[in-house]
Amino acid sequence: MMEFLKDFQKMGIYLAYNVNVDAIVYLNEKHIESLIKEFGAENIKKRIDEYPREINEPLDFVARLIHALKTGKPQAVPLVSYEADKWFNSRFKYDFERIGGQVGVIANLLANLDFNKVIAYSPLLGRKQAEMFVNRDNLLYPVVENGKLVLKKPLEAYREDDPVKINRIFEFRAGTKFKLGDETIEVPYSGRFIVACRFEDFARIETSPELKPYLPEIGEMVDGAILSGYQGLRRYYSDGKDANYYLRKAKEDIKLLKKKKDIKIHVEFASIQDRELRKKVIYNIFPLVDSVGMDEAEIAHILSVLGYRELSDRIFTYNRIEDAVLGAKILLDELNLEILQVHTIYYLMYITHNDNPLTEEELTKSLEVGTTLAAARAFLGDIKRPEDVKVGLNIPFNEKGEYVKLRFEEAKAKMRTREYKIVIIPTRLVRNPVSTVGLGDTISAGAFASYLSLLKRKE
Ligand SMILES: Nc1ncnc2c1ncn2[C@@H]1O[C@H](COP(=O)(O)OP(=O)(O)O)[C@@H](O)[C@H]1O
Ligand SMILES: O=P(O)(O)OC[C@H]1O[C@](O)(CO)[C@@H](O)[C@@H]1O
Ligand SMILES: [Mg+2]
Structure with a gap:
């Protein structure tokens, strides 16, 4: 874990689109x-x-x-x-x-871990919202001024009427x-x-037309991007626009971010109740990105709309590792992701294809970053500085850890897994967490950032 903190100080991450207040x-x-x-x-x-x-x-x-x-x-x-x-x-x-939304949670986390640059974007930025971002030089909001991209602290960039x-x-x-x-x-x-x-004002998940032309420039400034918020889309809008319109725009954004530099993009999935919308987001967005993260309820939801309803019900009802592994294999292949990460209460899992440059040991280390950060946040409420991470290292892996490993080995023996790299680690579970909301976002941010840094070391 501690070895990654140094790498993080050299890294930049772009975040879009959702931030909110969690009451x-x-x-x-x-x-x-x-x-x-x-x-x-x-x-x-x-x-x-x-x-x-x-x-x-x-x-x-x-x-x-x-x-x-x-x-x-x-x-x-x-x-x-x-x-x-x-x-x-x-x-x-x-x-x-507290600040919420994947962008809000992850921006503050990465900024407090001393990342070199965190660029956090959301279409709306009201004053109260801006005040909830940590006030640090490495956390910036992109604006366009006199035809130029300028990165400003949220407190200098908010719009009173948003x-x-x-x-x-x-x-x-x-x-x-x-x-x-x-x-x-x-x-x-x-x-x-x-x-x-989900009022309409908040459901326009997009990059403003002024900022959009600068996405290639933003892509060049960072090592990776974490995108989220697609769960906020609606089927229809009062001005005649619809989810397809916003998803087309979202696809353009991804291509623009990768235009000048082939950065890796992670999507943090979140629950989408409407099955049609869920399917649209999966089919439009997943094939364009490299990495996706989700919790156990979300992988079950996704498998259900991809046509695997029985498997989905099993994951939801029984929490069996072999079902989760099978589901993850299906997702990785059908949507051709580079890497998929699933977080559950007792374990975290990565699955990649066999040709992934990282070894299983390295992938394991990357998951450990995720759970250590989550444990520190669960215990402290917030990670305010890099040293706080040590608290996470002192939280033991949960008591079901050995059982989890055993079940995983059994599942691997039964299934064809040779074409994949699959790793599972037990979570470090805090008994009386300050809160749990945002812990998944924390896991995914830590896992993706450490994945990027491991890839970089290989270059
Ligand atoms: N008490 C806890 N201590 C450490 N980690 C926890 C604790 N409770 C939950 N977690 C982790 O947080 C994850 C929650 O992820 P998720 O459901 O995506 O939450 P959110 O979307 O609110 O971030 C769980 O899967 C688990 O790995
Ligand atoms: O789907 P929405 O409204 O963007 O909200 C995302 C929610 O997920 C979280 O980011 C946790 O994952 C919360 O902080 C937030 O309330
Ligand atoms: Mg989540």
Whole structure:
């Protein structure tokens, strides 16, 4: 781990497109019981069966939340109604606010790790949002002035009138118990449930037309890019545009970033409830990028729309490593990625084709960077300086580690894996994390950055 910190000081990363404010609530038994009392167990059960994919009214939220608590899986559901948005503010007191969105989480992380240059872009940058970025010289927002690309601190670049997007995060903990009618539910794993604000203002995931011509120049300044936020797209917009329009623009961006320098691009995937949109994002974006990261719920979601519904259900229900490996092989091949990274509560996995320049030992080291950073963040709440990483090194690998390795060896013996490099490591799991939201983004940023630095050493 520590050896990478030096490399990081020489590296530059571009980040786009999503940043927001995360308003966090630690869910306790009281919250849950009072929601069930208010909405009625039978109504909630009925709504769970209907499985709303958007939050139009509070009951949609309660149903999806209870469903997520039952499975313990990380989930995110779009919020589309202004009235429901108001309800959240009147119903919950938020424990704290922090920067969110892959761009927000990763920008602050990399800047605090002393990366040489972090260029963070999002189409909107309101004042409150700008204030949440760490105020450091290596974290910059790109603007165009007098026909020239200028990198500015977010505090010098925000636009007073830009709206600020607020997502509600419900942190839940394993062991929380409650009754739904006569059913007793115990939350099996800790995690977060995201109410992702999807008002139209926030759903235009794109590079502004002024900045777009400078993407090749930005590509030249960095070693790699991490793109995310496609989950915010809508099928249709009030001005007649649609998801296809924005995805065409997104494809142009990727090509422009690679135009002058063949940089590696990582996409951090996030939950997309709408199956059509999910399919569109996968088919349009994945084939153009080098690396993709996701959690276990997301790989199950993806396999489901690629036509592997049974495998998808198995991953969701049983958490078996052999199913995850099989699913990862399918994704790597069908979308022809260079590398795929999957993070789950107990283990992290990389899969590449056999001709990847890195050895399995090196790939293992890269995953270790990911879990060490996540453990440090889970323990401290935030990584504020490179030394904080040491805290992560002191968090032991989780107690299921040996079991994980054993199951993985068994899976490999049963499956054709000769054409691949596959590595799995157990996670360093913090028992009482300050929060869990953004830990996946942290893992992926650490894994991708260390992957880049290992590739660089080979050159
Ligand atoms: N208590 C914890 N300590 C360390 N790592 C954790 C802890 N809880 C979760 N993680 C890691 O964080 C990951 C969460 O990723 P993900 O669901 O993508 O979250 P997000 O999208 O909010 O960043 C888990 O898969 C696990 O590897
Ligand atoms: O899908 P959205 O609304 O861009 O939000 C992404 C969410 O994912 C996170 O980045 C965590 O992965 C949160 O901080 C944020 O709320
Ligand atoms: Mg994630």
